[in-house]
Amino acid sequence: MTKTMITGVQPSGNFTLGNYIGAIKNFVKLQKEHNSFIFIADLHGLTSYQKPEDIKNRILDLAALYLACGVDPNYTNFFVQSDVNEHGTLGFLIAFQCRVGELSRMTQYKSKKEKQGKEGIDLGLLIYPTLMAADILLYDAEVVPVGMDQKQHIEMTRDLGERFNKRYGSTFKLPDYYIPEVGAKIMNLQNPTEKMSKSAPIDDKGTIFILDDINITKKKIMSAVTDNDNKIYFDEENKPGISNLISIYSAITNKTIKEVEGMFVDQNYGTLKKEIASELERFILPIQERYNNYRYSDNLYKILNKGAKEAEKYASKKLLEVREKLGIKY
Numbered sequence: 001m002t003k004t005m006i007t008g009v010q011p012s013g014n015f016t017l018g019n020y021i022g023a024i025k026n027f028v029k030l031q032k033e034h035n036s037f038i039f040i041a042d043l044h045g046l047t048s049y050q051k052p053e054d055i056k057n058r059i060l061d062l063a064a065l066y067l068a069c070g071v072d073p074n075y076t077n078f079f080v081q082s083d084v085n086e087h088g089t090l091g092f093l094i095a096f097q098c099r100v101g102e103l104s105r106m107t108q109y110k111s112k113k114e115k116q117g118k119e120g121i122d123l124g125l126l127i128y129p130t131l132m133a134a135d136i137l138l139y140d141a142e143v144v145p146v147g148m149d150q151k152q153h154i155e156m157t158r159d160l161g162e163r164f165n166k167r168y169g170s171t172f173k174l175p176d177y178y179i180p181e182v183g184a185k186i187m188n189l190q191n192p193t194e195k196m197s198k199s200a201p202i203d204d205k206g207t208i209f210i211l212d213d214i215n216i217t218k219k220k221i222m223s224a225v226t227d228n229d230n231k232i233y234f235d236e237e238n239k240p241g242i243s244n245l246i247s248i249y250s251a252i253t254n255k256t257i258k259e260v261e262g263m264f265v266d267q268n269y270g271t272l273k274k275e276i277a278s279e280l281e282r283f284i285l286p287i288q289e290r291y292n293n294y295r296y297s298d299n300l301y302k303i304l305n306k307g308a309k310e311a312e313k314y315a316s317k318k319l320l321e322v323r324e325k326l327g328i329k330y
């Protein structure tokens with residue numbers, strides 16, 4: 001039977017090369033073989049304050065960008081999370097079954113707590129994984145393409161789904177993460193032991209934003225931090241900068257790490273960087289062109305509306321089943 005696949009991206013910050021390689025690339029590759037859903041996680045975006053006008057624009061930017069990256073609405077139900085009310089409702093019901101201890105062990109919460117102490121953290125950040133669980137369980141999704149940083153959330157989704165099934169009888173399918181072999185964690189080019197993050201400022205030299213001017217992107221690649229050894233091979237521990245560059249090259253050219261190592265065995269770092277810069281140009285420019293065509297077209301709204309209606313058909317059925325199981329549908 002065809003499996004259901006789902007993934008989402010928050011409309012906060014700017015879409016990075018890491019977001020593309022970690023999740024969207026795989027989604028696009030697999031969308032035709034699955035019953036596919038992809039959404040803009042605008043409710044998740046509310047866990048940290050952003051100006052409402054900025055959120056609105058980012059939702060549309062991201063929608064146009066998804067389509068430009070190859071999300072095909074003929075095969076995929078493509079929508080905005082808050083357009084389908086069932087996400088919020090199921091998120092609330094799932095939160096009731098979740099333990100504070102489980103939530104406070106999540107990396108995102110823990111690292112914020114270490115930085116600023118728990119008193120000042122919004123509840124949204126703590127309960128965020130329960131909404132994410134609802135996003136997935138609502139559609140009985142079994143395949144969830146994500147980057148490494150989301151693995152913990154998918155594991156928690158399984159736990160919460162299983163807990164519900166045990167208490168109330170089989171209701172949800174349990175998902176598996178689909179994490180790419182290469183590029184599950186693209187690192188910051190200036191600080192290759194830290195994740196490339198979309199909350200980085202636009203002038204961050206270590207972060208590649210897909211919609212940025214291509215000349216700036218090329219400069220960022222050319223100034224990426226490496227090491228003094230001048231030998232090109234993959235070793236994340238001892239050569240994090242070079243390994244990150246190899247991962248990027250491998251992901252955008254669909255070559256294996258071994259193939260890339262073979263190609264550059266007698267080359268210097270400058271040659272590797274130049275090759276990556278020109279491959280990125282080849283890869284990014286058509287995306288930017290398609291993005292510009294979608295961004296201000298009425299078609300964008302039509303696609304999102306249609307996607308939300310389709311998604312709602314599944315979501316409302318599932319929520320009804322959940323309410324019946326809980327005894328709150330008389």
Ligand code: TYM
Pocket residue numbers: 006007008009010011018019020021022023041044131132135136144145146147148149150183184185186187195196197198
């Ligand atoms: P978000 O918006 O932070 O990131 C979107 C996707 O990009 C991946 N990613 C990366 N992959 C590789 N290298 C990186 N440097 C990198 N940075 C980000 C993330 O792992 C993610 O797959 N909670 C999610 C959104 C979400 C979701 C869901 C995803 C909400 N509900 C249900 C899947 C299913 C998030 O904040 O992703």
